[in-house]
Every structure is written in C-alpha cells, then in structure tokens.
Amino acid sequence: MARWEPGARERLQKAALELFSSKGFEVTTAAEIAQTAGLTERTFFRHFSDKREVLFAGQDDFTRPFLVGVESAPAAATPLQVVVSAVLGAAGFFPAEKRPYSRMRQTVIVANPELQERELLKLASLASTLAAALRDRGVSEPAATLTAESGVTVFRVSFELWLADETGASIEDIERGVFRELGALTAMVE
C-alpha cells in the first residue's frame, strides 16, 4: 500500500491531529488533511476509510500488546493476575515520548461526542477481547467479563492520570497503584 510514499500514514495522522486541534474535528475535511500532509486525497483514502478513523486506526495494534501480556502470564495465574499482566504488558505502547501526541488526541476526543462514542467502543472491544482470552484459559463467566472490564477500567483511569501527570511517572507505575486501589475499594466488608 503506497510504498512510493514512505511515512504517508504517519504524515496523514500528524496533519489530521493538528487540523482537528486548531480548526476542530467537525469542519476539517479529508482533502485538507491530505493537502496539509502534502499528499493527494486518493492517498488519504488508501489509508483511512474516513477522517474519524485517522484517530482510531490500528485497533489490532492497540489490542496486541494486551494479548501478549495475557499469554505471558503463567498457567496457574488467577484471572486478576492474567489481567494485570495484560495491562502492564501494554505499558510499552505508551512511552513518555508519546505523551504529547496522546494528550492532543484526548483533547480532540473529549470535545466531540461522536468521537467519545467511538473511543468507548474501542475500549469495550478491548474488554471483550480480554474476556475471550480469559475464557480460552478456562475462566468461567461472569468472572472473565468482570475481571476483563476491571482491567480496562484500571487502564483507562491510569491512562488519564498519566496524561495529567507532571512528575514523570511511567504508566506502568501508575497502573500498579491503581490496581492496588481497585482491590482495596472493591473488597466486600459484609
């Protein structure tokens, strides 16, 4: 795909995010994104089905490190230990140098309900994938869904703390702390 345009995809993503940030998502067109990136509209549509998908391309790339984390958990791991391994395993997907991009993307999404719905679907899809991976390991329902959803909640809360963080904490450190807090909060005292 577009081998004659090295880095076309990344250039389109960068141009799109800049335009969404400066002009707003609603009024930006695919043609403008292509033009800003110095590419044709035709090249844009070879890479993305529409302007929204520029922000959400790569669900598989996003999900894969979580699944690698599931696979690296020992066979005797509890469902929670598997999910902790999945979430911490994906921490490498969010290095410090990616934070400015992630912050800019988050600002664009928060400003637009349609993008918020799409982001929720992306995270719901991650939770379904993790629940299926747990069931494959023999975890029954509703335990698989409960643990997978809890893991995604920890990821989402940690991701927002990481975006706001000014201390240089890694997302992995934040996630460990949030998992501990979740455990303390949901302990039933009857």
Next chain:
Amino acid sequence: MARWEPGARERLQKAALELFSSKGFEVTTAAEIAQTAGLTERTFFRHFSDKREVLFAGQDDFTRPFLVGVESAPAAATPLQVVVSAVLGAAGFFPAEKRPYSRMRQTVIVANPELQERELLKLASLASTLAAALRDRGVSEPAATLTAESGVTVFRVSFELWLADETGASIEDIERGVFRELGALTAMVE
C-alpha cells in the same frame, strides 16, 4: 406535550421496538413507527428527536433511581457501600414484567453497531454521574471513578445475567452475587 394523545409515547416505543425487531433498525422509518402506532409523524417528532432515541429516551429516568440509592446510603458508608446502594436501589427499575421488553430491546441493540455505541455512552454517562455523586460525598479521585465504574460493570453484567435467567431470580439477587464475585476477583494477592 401531546396531552390529547394519552399514552402516545408508550405506543410509539412499543411500535418502534416491534418494527426494529421484525424489519431491522436500519430500514425502519419514523413515519412507519408513527403509522404503526396510529399517530402522525409530527407526533413522533414531538416525543423523539430521531428513531434511535426511541430506544434511549429517558437517561434521567434511568439514572435517577441510582442517585436515590446514593442518597439513601449512610454518611459513614464506604465508596463501595454507596455504589452497592446505588445499584441495588435501581433494581426496582427492572421488575420481572419488564424482562420481555428488555430482552427484545437488547436483541435490537446487539444487532447494530451504532446502537451499541449509543448504549455504551448511556452507561458511561451513568458512571460519570455516579462518580460525581461520590465526589460530592468527599470521595477523592481516582477512587470515585474506580468505584463508580465497578458499580456500572456489576450492573451491566448482572443485567445480562438477568436477561438470560430462567430461574426467576430478581436482578437484585443477581447483583448481590456479582458484587461478591467482583470483590473476590479483584482482591490483590501480592
């Protein structure tokens, strides 16, 4: 609003769900829904902004019983106890006689990605509302969001178990069991 058409809203909801189930959501029009309900299209649009909203009207009605549950929790309640009170407090919103309607609605939603996104937004909005209610009680972040999201996860999992249930269990009984299971699953063993 349409006082001269008693029950217009309910008739439109019933007609819409029947058409969505039999013909499919995509091909059903507002005009057809109105006609099936024996009402005018104009009356339809007095009650709903579009056909999708027929399935999602009443976010406030849906959220209110959860908030009543928050308010009825004692001042000394832990964040989890407040959220348990919220979720169990809303159980009255799902009496056994509502189950056939809820099952039919769920089948329509599961068949359509746009409706799934909208349902996710509805539950995300519930979680945000519960987190804000916890913060109003002095619970800090990220504890408020973690507990609220966990409560919504328990609600969602319980709701699906209730839809599938053939034993006549109440949603409240199911929710109690799922809260216990969540507590056991998320306990950190380090």
